[in-house]
Amino acid sequence: AQSVTQLDSHVSVSEGTPVLLRCNYSSSYSPSLFWYVQHPNKGLQLLLKYTSAATLVKGINGFEAEFKKSETSFHLTKPSAHMSDAAEYFCVVSDSILQGGKLIFGQGTELSVKP
């Protein structure tokens, strides 16, 4: 069975400093991995996805993530935090190669950005 663990429930950074949100996954085969962001009272927005191409994935708004199979990790990073980055972030793995497959969500990491 596939699973996702987000190692921090809350991360706080200062504006302009780097962001690191940690995610480990468990999968019996080559997974598809995603990061989604959710601002308060909004839907989920896809930040980036890994689907077995390049291991370093670039996303929107300056975010990127690196797939490390040996460590079963898919950490999300950004060089410089902006106030608008404050939100809930979900690491997600897809459990099916068929259309309509389920997404397995981590419990989320709340990112706070201090001025």
Next chain:
Amino acid sequence: DTEVTQTPKHLVMGMTNKKSLKCEQHMGHRAMYWYKQKAKKPPELMFVYSYEKLSINESVPSRFSPECPNSSLLNLHLHALQPEDSALYLCASSRLSYEQYFGPGTRLTVT
């Protein structure tokens, strides 16, 4: 265009009411999903439609009734809900590359 739209944005209903949530996408996606999300929690899958047929029902109570009239539309019919059904209801759609695109959600309050 990666937009999924949902109406209404907010809904307040009594426990004896019947209401419907609507979701629409024009990306040519053939899979559509309903999720329920409680505060500070990840979304929980409720239903999946694939090629307009119900393919997954996550043991959702019958007071929630999904409908997929065509490949662009997804409805969720609500009847005799309980206060604990109050939540953000999210619709999503996807193609074969698995990533799902989410709508902004409907904030439902059951009184």
